[in-house]
Amino acid sequence: MSRNLTSLSARKGLSENLFERIGELSEKEGAPSEEGLRQLAEEFLMGPANLYGAASFYDFTRPENKDIKVYACSGSACLLAGTQPALKARLGAFFREEEIGQVCCLGRCHENAAFHYQGRNYSGQDAGKLQDIVDGRHTGGQDQYEARAHGRSLLTRDFPSLDNCRHTLAGILARGPEAALSEAILSGLRGRGGAGFPMAVKMKSCREAPGAEKFVVCNADEGDPGAFSDRYLLEQQPYSVLMGMLLAGYITGAESGVLYIRAEYPEAIVRIGQAIAELEWQGMAGADILGSGFSFRFKAIKARGAYICGEETALLASIEGQRPEVRVRPPYPTQEGLFGKPTLVSNVETLACLYHILRDGGAAFAKIGAKPSAGTKLLSLDSSFARPGVCEVEMGTPLATLVDELGGGFRHPVKALHIGGPLGGLVPVGMIPELTIDFESFARHGFLLGHASVVGIPEGYPMIAYLEHLFEFAAHESCGKCFPCRLGSVRGKELLQKARAGECAISEALFEDLLDTLEKGSLCGLGGGLPLPVRNALQYFQEELKPYFSQTQIAVQ
Amino acid sequence: MNQHQVAFINDKAHEMREGETILSFIRRHHGEGYVPTLCDNPLLEPFGSCRLCSVEVARPGNGALKTVAACHTPVAEGMHIFTDTEAIRRLRHNIVELILTDHPLDCLTCEANGRCELQQVAARVGIREVRYPAGRNHLGRPKDESHPYLRSDLSKCINCYQCVRACDEVQGEFVLSMAGRGFDNHIIKGLDTSFANSYCVSCGACAQACPTAAISDIFQPAARSATETVRTVCTYCGVGCNLEVAKHDNTILSISAPEDAEVNHGHTCVKGRYAFRFYNHPDRLRSPMIRRNGQLEAVSWDEAYDYIAERLTAIRAEYGPGAIAGISSSRCTNEENYLMQKFMRAVIGTNNIDGCARVCHAPTALGMQRTFGTGAATNSIGDLQFTDCILVIGANPTTGHPVTGAKIKQQAMKGKTLIVVDPRRTELARHATYHLQLRPGTNVALLNMMIYYILKEKLEDRGFIEERTEGFEELRRNIMALDLDAMEAVCGVGRELVREAAVAYATAPNAMSFHGLGVTEHYQGTFAVMQIAALAMLTGNIGRRGVGVNPLRGQNNVQGAADMGVQPNLGPGYLDIRNPEMRQTYEAVYGVSLPSEPGYTIPGMFEAAAEGKLKALWIMGEDVVQTEPNTDKVRHALQQLDLFILQELFYSETASYADVILPAASFFEKSGTFTNGERRIQRVNRVAPPLPGTKADGEIITDIMNRMGYPQLTYDPATLLEEISQVAPAFRGVRWERLGRNGLQWPVAEDGTDTQILHTETFKLGKGRLFYIDYQESRELEKYGEEYPLILTTNRGLEHYNSGSMTRRTQDTDIVGEDLLLINPEDARSRGIEDGDKVTLSSARGAVSIRAKITDVVRPGVLSTTFHFPEILVNQITSDVLDSEADCPEYKVVAVEVEVRLREGIP
Ligand SMILES: Cc1cc2nc3c(=O)[nH]c(=O)nc-3n(C[C@H](O)[C@H](O)[C@H](O)COP(=O)(O)O)c2cc1C
Ligand code: SF4
Ligand code: SF4
Ligand code: SF4
Ligand code: SF4
């Protein structure tokens, strides 16, 4: 992160946003032209190197991917479902090898065989209609999956009419920001993006930070392969997300809200755009909302393909058009965030919850669930379940209820659930009865609820291959800033590859050193989080993994 | 002691400071090397990439140990920090092992061997082997040897980003970036090009920052064999950067920038860091020479001295002391300048002493003396941090004063208001909030407009004006009667823009101005300086941090030369030579009586020589033929002299006219002091003895003084400073030993206390003086403007220094090897000029041939060029209009015309 680049980017801010400009430059040819970068650099008084450096980071703007026409999903769910080899073979009939790229998770984990072509997502049976797709006769469209609730439902039940919403909003605005903050504090809402940090604490800190200009940023970069609950909210419940943002702005004193939506969710970007327009039309967004004197403007920004942009500081750097590398804290975003201004970064689901909290009162929310995890939680179930989809449960619901009742059990034998994304814990099926769905239960048992995606690892899928997939994921998505993760993720992947190929066994001591280095040394949760599932696997699938490890020093062929 | 907050390092309590990082806390108590780091750099913001600084901490009330990076984690009261536990040792070892999986293990043949930080850290954590099998790596990255000074071998890169951050946070150039993602991350220059093809300004900050051999300069490898380093001060501009010179056997190996230097904080520009090889260049003059029968003959020093003493004595006897004059040099030390004026005044008996400040900042000295009473910067460069608005007038600091320029740019990039008044779109103008791109020569008109709007909008500081100034009512009356239409037309800047800039300056809580030769080298140079002073006084921007009037001094010791009395009317410490009491001060120390008549200024000397009134001239280190305006006139004057003594490093354009040439020594070969643009007297320490056959200027003057019968002690800065402190009031407390590593800013009181900010309570004059000044068009344009409709303005480039005598003898010429004429596309089109054409540039004085570069850096109607190369000798066509008050030549406004002479490929 460069303060200079932040400040230079801030001069044009959101209106002629640098990140969007870089993205637009790449749209035509797949990557920005040198001349385009030079001109843009001159306009922003930066170096061409800065912009090239930024563009070369993202899957959808990096020069190496210039020629790629179609992206096949390489996310965990599609991998484990085993749909991708067949998909790639089909794609091979229409595209040259160098035109087929990879993208990590399109949020179609419930039906798999997912791919991305010309800005649209396809999955399930679509691969059979490739001729129509290429000819432009079939343009994919909304996939079908269920959204169910167990117990009280806030996020998945039908959103009331906008009239009703206006009424609610007017009431909240009439009571003032302090009252709203008090309700938020009362609710005990914790961040749904993964870390579970109390949301009201962040809002308070942002509210109290000095500065006339502040921002609310909705983290809609849901990158965890296996997760699509944020996608659900963005596409099916956009008003609760937008209202949550607006109210967070009201509380913190921010008048601008940015939704950073991953490019892999094209439908979400369209739907949110429509919803923003509708709110503006209704006078529920923009200047002087409902005559309250409070103004709030939305801006939806399309990301360009990089998992690390889900990490909040990388996300902010990305919006600024800088390389999305993780930044040291302090300063925290609430003190010095987007364009150097106090910024609240919150997850889609967290913000959607806020709307319901301010409508029904903090106490009502706090009453739901298992303290200190209050409220309801969305989970994404992949195609290993008989009934995949998005589920809403009250915090504290037994995991077994989710698996058996909501998910309808497994479609095929599963040996473990990977919950909370690639950096979440690997829960062997035997542990399912021990767990309840809340932050504490998972942490206590050495797992992580995280963003609560649930991916089933089939009985027959080799654990060593899955570990390699996790390291591969980390190596592919590492921002590369800190030494342990940049180097360790690749070295781990290489060790596992060699072991699986039978070239050499992995020294247990070396592997343990590597995990220790990643865990303790990494700057952010990507490198730091990777050892958790790996350790879970080593513990619960010791027997299966044993042949690949050796106690003695590594035997290199 | 009790109120100190404490935290614990390995169970021992230490005093902590609020807000500091754990790393700085540890380093303050245990020194640099206590915690290993590879990405931390005291000049840069904490970054947190290498993770080697990891320590274990336990917070009070929470016994659990947590591993954190010390470099970006704040220390907290009562925190327990463990720096060397088993877990930490293991972590550090394992990180370094990972680094080495992607690093060529060829230490013994590596150019960084011995100074490589990775090597040191690896040794420290005890790496015996790399346990990982060979895997992906970057070992195949090609070397970049495109640049005369900078090298990269990125196969050695450890991705610490220090180079990128230095280029951004220190220099502000954005040449470097990381590209790619994750393991593919790799350092790039520009759009993944070479140093030579990038926008790199060769400051060397990246090379100094790089902990390995991945980015280095060509001198660093040799620096390993250095046996000694000497700290001295750069001679290339008034910033006065401290240089750390590594040497072996009197050979300079490399130069770096000391981090503890208050002036330059670990930074330099290309000249200071790399342009040093002139010092032992084969072209150096090695023997005194006397011209006999039109031929220069090498002679011994004794013979030269005898000849000089004899001829000077004879000329004085025949024509009187007034027929002899001396030109001293701002490149020389204070002590040498002091001796030169002392020689002229006390030994010859004339006030015919002037220096090259005449051609640059004499108007500043005079203008500020008239308004404030002191002709020097009111504040310090460090004040940039505390100001809210920076006004830069007629200065291009990113090339002329690069380290200060970089600091201003840093402030501008972070959003501080920057107003640039300049006919050219300089680098700072690109970054400016307001760029007032005026027609050259119209500073006074524009400044009047600014004053008009400040008064019109009632933004003046009434309290300050009433309490501390006089002349306001008259100024106000005249200003309010200004014909704005006329002024707007004259300077070519829209009034609304001027108004906005004036309002920004006046309403900023603290506003600071900088000006350069684009203000002084004008017909109304002194007047413009007085207007700048008026702006500051009208808005109360005087006498505290972050405000003031701050001239950017051209050469390294322009300030010092003036302080030392190198002026025909003022002696050391600015005492008026006409005043008997003040003269008495000098006479008491010099033991002789001094002349009371002010002497000639430099232009006056040439005039007098041409008229036959001046018979002998002694020039210390100035190439007047190349650098004074209207070359033919200068040549003619020099030819009329009976005796012309020239002290030089190299055979210059001027040398052809000399009767005696004395081979002098460069700043590397002498000790003394330079005074930078913020009045900071700094020690120049001798790095090597003078080359055989040469002598330091101070030594030469001393020798000749003695030869002419005036007993002068052997040249020694300490004794001379002691003497200077007796005559120059502002130097009262200056002593060689007191100057220390970072010097002292004058005035220095008896007890050694120095002064960062002038005029805090009162002005030297009592009250500050406000004057109204009417704009007047330069005579040059009035006379020749019709026939020569374009305006040429001359300036300096980054890579070269004035006549280029030094920098042209370094590899800087591989970066910039000729003077170019900048011309706006519009003017080029209408004259059929294409980029790279040789063009004829003519004025009323003559014509030169020069290559054209088409650029919108200059506005239509304005041309610009440098004057570094004798091949062009641009000053053949510059005008002889002088500043009406201080005789400074108007280099910045020349009426010219231009036409194509030769196009490449077409005969
Ligand atoms: C590697 C990494 C990836 C992350 N990805 C996401 C993400 O996709 N979506 C998200 O909301 N938070 C993500 N986070 C968490 C964010 O950094 C941040 O904590 C969150 O957006 C805060 O919102 P919350 O408090 O509402 O959870 C990620 C964190 C890390 C370390
Ligand atoms: S852990 Fe990985 S993703 Fe996170 S900062 Fe380090 S390199 Fe970047
Ligand atoms: S030499 Fe200076 S300008 Fe050039 S790349 Fe290095 S830091 Fe940047
Ligand atoms: S070139 Fe040097 S300074 Fe730059 S990242 Fe590589 S090792 Fe660090
Ligand atoms: S020329 Fe000026 S800026 Fe450059 S190193 Fe020397 S003193 Fe510093």
Ligand code: FES
């Ligand atoms: S010095 Fe702290 S991470 Fe490098």
